[in-house]
Amino acid sequence: MARRPPARSYGKLALLFAIAFAILAGVLGLLDYFGLPADILGSAVCGAGLVALAAIGVYAATMQSSEFYLAARAVPAAGSGAASAASVISGTLFIGLAGTYFAGADGAVAATVGWCFGFVVLAVGLAPYFRKSGAFGVVDFLGVRYGGRPVRIAATLVVATALFPATAAAFALGAVITSNLLGVSAAAALVMIGVVVLVTTALGGVRAITRTAIAEYIVMASAIVVPATIVAFHEYGSPLPQLTFGLALHDAGLLALASGRDIATFTGSGAWSWLGGGAFNAMATVAVLATGVAALPQLLMRSATVRGPEGARRSASWGLLFILVVIGVAPAYAAFAHYLIARDIADLPLERLPDWIFTFGHLGLVKICGIAATSVNALLGACSSTAGFTGNLAANELAVSGDAVVLAAPGIFGLPDVVTALVALGALAAALAAGKAMAFAIASAFGHDLYSGMTDVPPSSGRQLILTRLTLVAVIVLAAWFGGRHPGDAIALAPGAVAMAAGGLFPALILGVWWKRATAMGALGAIVAGGSVTAALVLHRHYPGFLPFGDLRLSEVTAGIAGLPVGFAAAVALSLASEPPNAERMGIVDAIRRPGGTPFVQESESL
Amino acid sequence: MRDFSEIAWWRETRQFALAIGVALIVIALLPALLSSHFGDHLVLGMRFGTLVGTVVAPLAALVAALAFTVRQRVIDRRHDVADE
Numbered sequence: 294m295a296r297r298p299p300a301r302s303y304g305k306l307a308l309l310f311a312i313a314f315a316i317l318a319g320v321l322g323l324l325d326y327f328g329l330p331a332d333i334l335g336s337a338v339c340g341a342g343l344v345a346l347a348a349i350g351v352y353a354a355t356m357q358s359s360e361f362y363l364a365a366r367a368v369p370a371a372g373s374g375a376a377s378a379a380s381v382i383s384g385t386l387f388i389g390l391a392g393t394y395f396a397g398a399d400g401a402v403a404a405t406v407g408w409c410f411g412f413v414v415l416a417v418g419l420a421p422y423f424r425k426s427g428a429f430g431v432v433d434f435l436g437v438r439y440g441g442r443p444v445r446i447a448a449t450l451v452v453a454t455a456l457f458p459a460t461a462a463a464f465a466l467g468a469v470i471t472s473n474l475l476g477v478s479a480a481a482a483l484v485m486i487g488v489v490v491l492v493t494t495a496l497g498g499v500r501a502i503t504r505t506a507i508a509e510y511i512v513m514a515s516a517i518v519v520p521a522t523i524v525a526f527h528e529y530g531s532p533l534p535q536l537t538f539g540l541a542l543h544d545a546g547l548l549a550l551a552s553g554r555d556i557a558t559f560t561g562s563g564a565w566s567w568l569g570g571g572a573f574n575a576m577a578t579v580a581v582l583a584t585g586v587a588a589l590p591q592l593l594m595r596s597a598t599v600r601g602p603e604g605a606r607r608s609a610s611w612g613l614l615f616i617l618v619v620i621g622v623a624p625a626y627a628a629f630a631h632y633l634i635a636r637d638i639a640d641l642p643l644e645r646l647p648d649w650i651f652t653f654g655h656l657g658l659v660k661i662c663g664i665a666a667t668s669v670n671a672l673l674g675a676c677s678s679t680a681g682f683t684g685n686l687a688a689n690e691l692a693v694s695g696d697a698v699v700l701a702a703p704g705i706f707g708l709p710d711v712v713t714a715l716v717a718l719g720a721l722a723a724a725l726a727a728g729k730a731m732a733f734a735i736a737s738a739f740g741h742d743l744y745s746g747m748t749d750v751p752p753s754s755g756r757q758l759i760l761t762r763l764t765l766v767a768v769i770v771l772a773a774w775f776g777g778r779h780p781g782d783a784i785a786l787a788p789g790a791v792a793m794a795a796g797g798l799f800p801a802l803i804l805g806v807w808w809k810r811a812t813a814m815g816a817l818g819a820i821v822a823g824g825s826v827t828a829a830l831v832l833h834r835h836y837p838g839f840l841p842f843g844d845l846r847l848s849e850v851t852a853g854i855a856g857l858p859v860g861f862a863a864a865v866a867l868s869l870a871s872e873p874p875n876a877e878r879m880g881i882v883d884a885i886r887r888p889g890g891t892p893f894v895q896e897s898e899s900l
Numbered sequence: 901m902r903d904f905s906e907i908a909w910w911r912e913t914r915q916f917a918l919a920i921g922v923a924l925i926v927i928a929l930l931p932a933l934l935s936s937h938f939g940d941h942l943v944l945g946m947r948f949g950t951l952v953g954t955v956v957a958p959l960a961a962l963v964a965a966l967a968f969t970v971r972q973r974v975i976d977r978r979h980d981v982a983d984e
Contacts, residue, residue: 406957412961
C-alpha cells in the first residue's frame, strides 16, 4: 500500500486555492472597475475556473488503486466534509433552493430541514460503520455485510438508475452556464464540461475528486455567501443574512402595503417543481431527504476516505456545517430579491430597467407584460396595449422565475459585474462537483464493487482500475449525451436520486448495521422492492400513465415515502422467512459495529 | 459480541442513537407545530415556523451531530473499543 500523504496537504491545498481565488476575484474586480466588458469578465472567470480544476485533476493523477478509490484513506475530516458538501449541493440546489424560497417558504423549509437531517442520520447511523467495514462503496458494503452476488447486482442497478439522471442534469446545467459565460455553443460547452469531468475523475479517481471538490466548495461558498453578506450589512448593518432576511421580508411587505399591490409576480424554480405544499408533503420531504441523503452513494463513498470510524462521524458533521453555510443563505437571497425589486424596480421607466432583466429575459426567466424581457422596444410594444400604461413598469407586470434569483442576485443587489460572473462560476462549480462525484460512484460500483464480488478469485487491482476508468468514460459520454439531448428530462428526474437512495438503498444499509437478523434474502428483497416501487413512482410522475393509476400526488422526491416502507417491510419479512445469518455473518456484523480492530475489506495492492 | 464490555457499549450506543433519532423527529415537527400555534406571529420579520425551519432546526441538527460525535467518542473510550 502507498504511504499515506500527510493530512495537512489538503489544508495547504485549500488555503492556496482560496488565496489564488481571492487574488483572481480582486484583480478582476479592479479590471471591472476600470471598465472591462462583462462578457470578457465572464469568459476570464469561467476559463480560469475550468483550467484550475483540470490542473488539479492532472496533478492528482495516480496509478495506485488505494489512492484512486480511497485517496489512501488519508483525507482529514474537514476536507472530506467540504468535499461531501460539494458533492451533494449540486447546481440545482445552489440555484433552485433560493428560487423556491422566492415563491413560498413552506416546501423550501422542509427541504432545508430534510437535507440537514440527512447528514445527522449519516453521522449517527451509517458513516462510522461503513468506514469500519473497509468497503469502497455502497455496493461493496452491502456485499460484505450480506454476502452473495445477487445483492451486489441489485444494488449496482439501483445506484446506476438513481444517479444517472442527476449526473446528466449536472452536465446540462454546467453546459448552460459555461455556454453563457464563454459565449460558445451549447454543444461545445457540453464537450468542455465532459473533458473537465473526465480529466478530474479518470486520472486521479477519488484523490482528484476530493481535491477538486474542496476547491469547488470554496468557490461556491464564497460565491453565494459574499453577495448576501454585503447586502445584509449594507441594508441592515449586520453581516448575518440568515438573521436579517426577515427584516427584508417585512420591508417588502410594507412597500406592497404602501403601494396597494405587489410589484412583481414570483414563480417557483422549475428544477424544484417537485416541492409541494401541505403537511403531508412537508413531512414526506423531510423523511425522504433525511434517509435518502444519508444513503447517497457519492456521500457514503466519502466516508471511506477518512482515517477511521471517528473520522467518518466528524466528516459527516463537517459536511453538515459546510452545507449549512451554503443553503443557510438561500432564504436571504429570496427575501433580499423581493425587497430590492419592490424598492428599486417599481415604477421605473422601461428604458431605465437594469441589465439583469434583459439578460435573464433572453433565457425566458423574466417576463414583463406577458412577454420575455428581451429588449426595451419589445416591452414598449407589449406594454403599450395594457390599460393605463404610463411608460413605467406597471404593477404586477413583472414576473421573475425562481431559477433566475441566485444568478441575477448581484444585478438585483446592485453589485458589480464581476460578482455576477463569480456567482455563475459558483453554480458551475456546484454542478461539476456533483456530476463528478456521481459519475465516479456509478463507475466504481461497476468497475470495483460489482466486478470484485462476481469472481471467486479476486481480480487484480490493475484490471479493476482499467474497468472503472472505461466505465467512467462510458458514463460521462452517456450523461453528456442525455443531458445535452434531453436537458428537461434530466433535470426533472434528477431529484429522484434521493428518492431512489431512500427507497432502494436505505433499508438494506441501515438494517445491515442495526439489525443482526437481517439476511441476504431480506436485503435483496428490500433493494428490489423498494427500488422498483420508487422508480416506478418517479417515472409515473414524469411520464403520467406509466402506472395504471391517476395522479398519486407524489413528486420525484416524495415517491421515496412509498419505497421506504416497502423496502423495510420486504427486508423484515424475507429476513424472518429465511435462515438466520450464520455465525460467520454475525461476526462480520459485530466487527462492522466495533470501532477498533481490523476492517473486513482490505485496501488492494498498488498497480 | 466478544465480551460483556462490548455488549454494554453497543447497548449504550444504540440508546444514544435512538435518542438522536427521536430528537430529530421532534425538531422536524416543530416548524409545523409552531406555525399552527403562533400563526403569523413574527420574529425578526419571519413567521415563527419559518424561523425554526430555516435557522433553528438546521442549527439543532448541527448541534446534534457534533454532540453525537463527541459523546460517542467518550462512550467508545469508556468501554475500551475506541479506534485508536
